[in-house]
Amino acid sequence: MLLNILINGLIVGGIYALLAVGFALIFSVARILNMAHTAFYMVSAYLIFVGTSMLHLPLFPSILLAVVVTVILGILCFYLFFDRIKEHEFAVMIIAVAIASLFQEILLLIFGGTIRAIPHIAEGFLDIGGTNVSYQHIFAFFLSMLILIILWVMLSKTKLGNAIRAVAQDSEIANLMGIDVRRIYVIVMAISVGLAAVSAAVMGPIYMISPLMWGQPLVIVLAAVILGGAGSIGGAVVASFILGYAESIVVFMIPGGAFLGGAASMVVMVLVLLIRPEGLFGVIFEEERL
């Protein structure tokens, strides 16, 4: 039981982290609350499905194709919608919801409501101390960790990462220092959507894909970002693991807990926010405090 919870929480948290980091990135840099983030993840999952089942491509080329197409779609969305009304935070959020439901309806029109599956990257199980863990889960965990490390190195060591962090801190001053803020926004949007697309390749085989699949992970991602403190990418990762563990504990310990998995994450989030309104790692300026 304990081992089950430990392993499951770790893997679920790792997968959530991949989605949450992309969301936190675009939110902290461009202040865009991209509610369509998981919709991009859904689109990418469907593109992989199209590649493997309809075009009969091998798995990896179709993943590559899906990631590229989704990133282009994300950049298009940025130019067409987000860029125009970036000043109004609420309008951006609502337009993102509209975009997400647009994707959902288009996918419903094309593929119908049936649940589809995409092939696993790795088949089989591994026996860890009496607990069966599928290779796909292990692969998902290690890949997301790898991507997070690469992202961290990119953000902290490279010139581009410096520019991104500068824009996140103060876009006006960054602009004065000669950084093309709009270009940084586009790059960050591409990275964020790209992360969502990659996580589709990792998570798609574990969770079934359907046109309604964006709702559930969206809630978890929002909870993780808010819990970690908006604007803190490390916080989002830590919060993802906390939520992953909260969910695993409830699912394994409480009868009928499968229904309460999402609710448990929400309760954790609300409790933490009651004690620390700015999230675990968030910073709040003194004049903003209430």
Next chain:
Amino acid sequence: MKGYLYLFHRWLRGEVLSIPGRFIALIFFVCLFLLPVVTQEPYYLRIVTLAIIFAIFAASWDVLAGFAGQLNLGHGLFFGVAAYAAAFININLHWPPWITIPIGAVAAVLVGLIVGIPALRLRGMYLALVTLSFPLILVGLVFVFSDVTGGELGLFGVSVFSKSRVVSYYIIAITFTVCIFIMYKFTDAGSKYLRIGILLHALREDEIAARTSGINTTKYKLLAFAVSGFFAGIAGGLYTHYLRIAGPSTLELFFSFNALLWSIFGGLGTIYGAVAGVFILYPMTEILSLFDLGEKIRFLVLAIILIFTLLYMPEGITVWVLDKIEVKCPRCKLVNVFWRKRCRSCRADLYPEKRKEGLQERKHKNEVSI
């Protein structure tokens, strides 16, 4: 008697007929109450009745988000709690709707206060996401305690208002009129009798400034949550007694987003905007679903309309239309129809810039003629 009639006539002419927005509202309510006289087709009555219920719901969201500035993404919580409470009492105790609906609304108020407590410390996005989480927590609980709540099927077998369809319609329509009137007056920032409207306005614009001026922001925030929850609860009670079912679909994410969608399409921070949004969008989607193709694309059309409204009319459709047909007198601030040249009360020029240009033109002409 005759004197009162004369006064009424004067009031109607001066305060309603000469102001385009109010004139449209009057026509709307007259149509609403004459509808069963014109047609008793169950399908049309059903669409309009549901639109009325959703209009109360959307307007109650507007009170909280548009006026008090507390962006609530889980407004379906109030609706759902009231629907479940009313249905539960009605089924188990067989109390009639006129008792169960207020009880449901009070339950929603209590929930509103519970939600309001974290809202006191949070703001903006944090608040939006915390409120979003509450209905999801409740959905989990509904599924776990499915022997009480009916699980996925919900509670059914709720009693109706009346056997007659038309009587039910009138009960709901009158409730709607009263609710909208109260909400409109409650949030009216220019009211002479209630301070609450202007206080909510201050709260939304700048909370810290409001507190510095000695406004008890905690009290008014909680009051906004309670009032909004109350009216959303009434909508929920009407809904459950009209459809005779209370299900978990009212707690879904998308149900709450519908309130946002309608209010923002109609115009945020105006009660009539929410009503107009519902009465434009809801029947449209229903009519679309009559056709084979329309059934499939109705939400697609809705999403596209919303995107374009936000891009080109970010203030909402009612604000946009009223801006075109109403003009405020620059001297006495009285609202006039756009085709008038002079204010109906003080005879001041309504378009001073235009007149100036005209004068200059005439002068020019005179000079030429001389």
